[in-house]
Every structure is written in structure tokens, then in C-alpha cells.
Amino acid sequence: MREITVAQAINEALAEEMALNPEVYVFGEDIGDFGGCFGVTAGLKKKFPDRVMDTPISETGIMGLAAGGAYMGLKMVPEIMFSDFIGVAMDYLLNQVSKSRYMGGMLPKGDVCGLVLRVPNGAGLTAAAQHSQCTEALLMNIPGLKIAIPSTPHDYKGMLKYAIRGSDPVVFFEHKMLYGVKGPVPDEDYVVPFCSADVKREGNDVTVIATQMMVHKSLAAAEKLAKEGISVEVVDPRSLKPLDSDTIISSVKKTGRVVLVSEAPVFGNALAEVGLQIAERAMHDLKAAPLRVCGPNRPIPFTPVLEKQWIVSEEDIINGIKKVLE
Amino acid sequence: MKVSNDDLIKLYGNMWLIRMFEQRAADLFAKGALPGFIHLGIGQEAFMAGTHYSIKPGDSVGTSHREHGLLLLLGITPDALMAELYGKVTGSNKGKGGSMHACLPENGALGCNGILGSAQTIINGYGFAHKVRNTGNIAVTIFGDGAANRGDVHEGMNLASVMNLPVVFIIVDNGYGISMSSKNSSVVTDLSARAAGYGMPGVTADGNDVLAVIEATSEAFKRAREGGGPSVVEFKTYRHRGHFEGDPTPYRSKEELEMWMKKDPILRLEKILLDRSVINEKQMKDIKAEQMAIVDAAQKFAEESPYPEGSEGYGDVFYEYEGRD
Ligand SMILES: Cc1ncc(C[n+]2csc(CCOP(=O)(O)OP(=O)(O)O)c2C)c(N)n1
Ligand SMILES: [Mg+2]
Numbered sequence: 001m002r003e004i005t006v007a008q009a010i011n012e013a014l015a016e017e018m019a020l021n022p023e024v025y026v027f028g029e030d031i032g033d034f035g036g037c038f039g040v041t042a043g044l045k046k047k048f049p050d051r052v053m054d055t056p057i058s059e060t061g062i063m064g065l066a067a068g069g070a071y072m073g074l075k076m077v078p079e080i081m082f083s084d085f086i087g088v089a090m091d092y093l094l095n096q097v098s099k100s101r102y103m104g105g106m107l108p109k110g111d112v113c114g115l116v117l118r119v120p121n122g123a124g125l126t127a128a129a130q131h132s133q134c135t136e137a138l139l140m141n142i143p144g145l146k147i148a149i150p151s152t153p154h155d156y157k158g159m160l161k162y163a164i165r166g167s168d169p170v171v172f173f174e175h176k177m178l179y180g181v182k183g184p185v186p187d188e189d190y191v192v193p194f195c196s197a198d199v200k201r202e203g204n205d206v207t208v209i210a211t212q213m214m215v216h217k218s219l220a221a222a223e224k225l226a227k228e229g230i231s232v233e234v235v236d237p238r239s240l241k242p243l244d245s246d247t248i249i250s251s252v253k254k255t256g257r258v259v260l261v262s263e264a265p266v267f268g269n270a271l272a273e274v275g276l277q278i279a280e281r282a283m284h285d286l287k288a289a290p291l292r293v294c295g296p297n298r299p300i301p302f303t304p305v306l307e308k309q310w311i312v313s314e315e316d317i318i319n320g321i322k323k324v325l326e
Numbered sequence: 327m328k329v330s331n332d333d334l335i336k337l338y339g340n341m342w343l344i345r346m347f348e349q350r351a352a353d354l355f356a357k358g359a360l361p362g363f364i365h366l367g368i369g370q371e372a373f374m375a376g377t378h379y380s381i382k383p384g385d386s387v388g389t390s391h392r393e394h395g396l397l398l399l400l401g402i403t404p405d406a407l408m409a410e411l412y413g414k415v416t417g418s419n420k421g422k423g424g425s426m427h428a429c430l431p432e433n434g435a436l437g438c439n440g441i442l443g444s445a446q447t448i449i450n451g452y453g454f455a456h457k458v459r460n461t462g463n464i465a466v467t468i469f470g471d472g473a474a475n476r477g478d479v480h481e482g483m484n485l486a487s488v489m490n491l492p493v494v495f496i497i498v499d500n501g502y503g504i505s506m507s508s509k510n511s512s513v514v515t516d517l518s519a520r521a522a523g524y525g526m527p528g529v530t531a532d533g534n535d536v537l538a539v540i541e542a543t544s545e546a547f548k549r550a551r552e553g554g555g556p557s558v559v560e561f562k563t564y565r566h567r568g569h570f571e572g573d574p575t576p577y578r579s580k581e582e583l584e585m586w587m588k589k590d591p592i593l594r595l596e597k598i599l600l601d602r603s604v605i606n607e608k609q610m611k612d613i614k615a616e617q618m619a620i621v622d623a624a625q626k627f628a629e630e631s632p633y634p635e636g637s638e639g640y641g642d643v644f645y646e647y648e649g650r651d
Pocket of ligand 2: 470471472498499500501502503504
């Protein structure tokens, strides 16, 4: 199978869905001729000059445009340049698109709210504390919002296409350090549904539940541990909301041990919800207490030495796995 | 803008419908029959009826929290609106929205946004849809002197202008945002002046004169329909009631209220109707009786309607994976 990068996978997903549906609109800051800060939308404006739109620096304006258009049945795919900036437009996630169908407000009844907000996530570019965060946990407590958090080119493409064809508001987190990562992606049309956690590697001794960049680091850790005779299963939830807890629970029941790996700060981390669901549903299958290997509860420092120390490493994951096996 | 005698009579009936509906809501709220809190538009009927006058089928109209009245004119039945205020399942939103979120999007009655300022960016999405679909329709957003100070409003106005969207921003300066006088929340006397900052036209009109309202809105709506882009229309008016029912209004004087009561928009239209001999006192009485009967029926309908089943509280969240967390 051909191999492409995450950035290419996203670009293809956008182009294909725009070609399929003349009411898909992609817009945001510097995403047109400039191709986006990370080059993800490169060439898209040439293909769809009227439907790829550069906006002023107006995060609330962008989200309002997206919400209203989606309520009218258009497929709105805005980008906010960094996931750190969602705070600026938080109202639209917290009170608008997530509530409109329920309250019966704004949204034509029984109709759709096709809105997919793309946001680059994560540390690794020495961009300091306001351009490096993983902000998915902020959105966990908002009923009515879907959260995609994929890790491979295959999943990025399939989930983005699925989200654009869907009818609910989605926040689609793209990890910046994954944009250049390659992986197999089929030529033919396919989608990856939400609520379908994926076992990225099978194993018997311990379950690692990891998201985005940490899926790759966990897989590398598992590879090393295999040489020491430790068999690690790596599960990628792929969507945090809705969450496929069944796949997670059956893995944990099989291995009896679990490590939760996320780049975001440990306190109130999105995976804490996963941990508690495991406690509720598989407590008696556990041979050891669940362990979190997550980012420190501190802002992300600028200088490369400190940033490197801040980000969860392969070694941290290996140590965590060994700890739950003790 | 010439308004026919028949239309003047319709406007008069509409304004009475609004006043009587609102007065009934006030009475019911005082009796404890209505849950939550409600904001009433008594005293502001002229701007609602006059704005509605130039709305066409297919237009999208977002109201503020004080515009039950405009929702009625846009087609939410008095029965469905009253039932919604009661929290009954027969309400416009099955009792899940209430006073603030009652709406009928199919009719372009988008309802109010509980978060002041957000509707003024969202309206651009409606305007954008009308533009790219070539519907010839417009999107209108109505908000107060208080909401006008939110940052989102400015992003919304700028974006509407940059994208040349068929959007009209209607600012209703009724003197206060809760207790904050509009004189103290902006140093600009006419908030329509802000339009200039976004390169669009802005006018201020007497919001208690239904004919002046029609003049201002019809021009702005026409411009938007013809591809001339967004604009701002501001109305000066006054709310006779407190911010919400139960507000003791310590921030305003009796004299001020009395001064505005003399400018009551319904009395002013009555004077026009009598001066022009459009209708006589007897016909006026009949019109009032007609509207009163509608409101009586709405109250009865709402009172006799059931509350939603418990299961209703869990639905309408996701379109796909409904019921999943
Ligand atoms: C973002 C936000 N801030 C504050 C409020 C609380 N609030 C509701 S109505 C209101 C006053 C609004 O005044 P104005 O916009 O002039 O409208 P009016 O009530 O006079 O019709 C306030 C402060 C809110 N709903 N949303
Ligand atoms: Mg006000």
C-alpha cells in the first residue's frame, strides 16, 4: 500500500470531500494560498478557489460563521491555527454548537450541524506555553460535542472524511508532530467511524491506552519491551467522544494491567475518564492499580532542553509499564 | 416607504398581540405559573412590528431575549410560545428551551442566544448560506445596547463586511443593559456610528415610531437583498418593565419612565390611525378583543398541555451515536 504523511492524508480528505459535496467549505487564517501554518491545506485553494477561504484574525468570527452555516445545512470545516486558541472561541464549543440541537435553538429541527473544527495540537516545536498544548481535556465535559484524536495517516484521513459526512459538531485534533509522519493509506475511498477504538498492537501482559503522538511512542516502547519478553497491547481510542469503552475494557480484562499515556498534563487529563470507567467496569480483573504516564502539571517551557524534559518520552512509558508489572 | 391603510391596521393588531401576550406573561410569572426568568418587550412593540414588516419568507431572523413578540410575528403560534414559557411538551422546543430559546428555525425564527454577542457572529453563517445558495434572502440579528459591547459583535460586523454578506445588524438601545445605562456603557451616543469602522452604512431611528422603523429596516433589508452588503440599524426605545420580571429597577427614575410612557408606541400608532381616519374607536376595540382572545386561548392551551416525559431530557444530543457518551 502507498505511504503518505498525516498532512497529506488530511489534505486528501478535504479535497475528496469537497469534490464529493459542493457545500463543503474550508476556511481559517492563512489557509488559502499560504497553505496553512503547517502546510496542511497547500494547493487546496487552487482546486476550490471559492470554497477555500482566508479569514481575518477572528477566532470568534470564524466559529460563528461555521456555526450559522452548519445550522443552515452547509458543511463547515473551519481551522483554528493552534489548539491553544480555542479558548478565544470557547463559547462556540461550550454553548453554541453543542447545545443547539438539544435546546431546539438555531438549528432547523431534525436537521444537521455539520461542523468540523480542525485544530493543531501538541508540543515539540519549541513554541512555548501558548502554542504547544494538547487541549482536548478542556472539551471532555461538554455534552453534544464530538472529539476526534487520531494518530495515523490512515485514521486521520478516514476519520476526517467520516466527520465531514456526519451531522454533529466535531473538534478534530491534529498533532503537529505527526503531520510529517508517514503510514499506509489506501487509494480507494474509505471512512473510519468514531467510537471505534483501535488495537494498534496486540499483547497479553499490559494494556497501554494512548493518544496521538503517544500512540507512536507507546508502540516503540512496546517493541523494545518485546525483546525483554514483555507483551504490550496498545489501544488507541481514536475518538474521546463518543468513547469506545467496550474495546478498552475487553483489552484490560485480558491483560489485567493498564497504563494511560497522554501528552497533556496529568491533572484532569482526558484519559482520567477512561481510567475511571475501567475502575467501574473491570476493577476485579485488575492485577495492579492503573497508572498514568502524562505530561507534568506545568506550562510547557520554551527552551529545547526543558521542552524535551516536559514531553512524555518513550523511556517514561517503559518505566510506567514496568511499574504496573511489578 | 408608503404603508397602506390595511397594513397600518395589521401593524396595529400585531403590536397589540405582542403587548397582550407579554402582559399575560407578566401576570402569569407574578402568580408563579412560569418557571425560570423572563424578559418582556412591553414598550418595544413598534420596532418588532416594523422590523417584521419587511421580512420575507425564507429570511433568517435572530432575536434577542426580549422579543417573544417578534417570534410570534415570525410564526411561532401563541399556543406554542406560551406552552414553551410553561415548559410544556407542546412548546415550540418541547420545553427544552424556554423563554430564551424558543424558536422555529423552519420559519427563519432563529430564537435568542443566551450568550450575548455570539449571535452576531453566528448570523454571518446564515447570511453566508443565503449568499452561496443565491436565495435572495437575508439574515437579520437583533441585539441590545448592552450586547453591542461584546467583542464578538465587532468580529461579526467586520467579517460580514469583508465577506459582503446579506446581514443586517439591528441594535436596540432601550437605555439599559440590566442596570447599566447605555450612556455609561459606550461614549458613542448613536451606536450605529460603529458601522463606519467596518465600512458599512449605519442609521439610528426612533424605535417607537413604527413608520420610522419600517423606513429604516426596509432600506437596509433592500440593500442586503440586492448584494449591497451588511449595515447597522439602531433603534432608540425603552422597556416599560424591568430587565426581567421581578426587577425593582432602582437604577431609573419615575420621571424617566413617565416620560417614555408618553411616547408609548401603541398610543402613537393609534394617533396616526385616528388622525388619518384609518379606523375608528370601535374598530380599535374589536382588534384588541381579537388579540385578547388569542392570548386567552394560548394560556388555556399551555395550562392544559402535559409536561415532557422524563426520557425527553436525554434525546436530541447527537445525530449519530445518539445515547452514547
Ligand atoms: C455574554 C453574556 N454576558 C452577560 C449576560 C447576562 N445578561 C443577560 S441580558 C443582559 C443585559 C443585556 O442588555 P441589552 O443588550 O441592552 O438588552 P436588553 O436587556 O436591554 O434588551 C445581561 C448582562 C449574558 N446573557 N451573556
Ligand atoms: Mg438594553
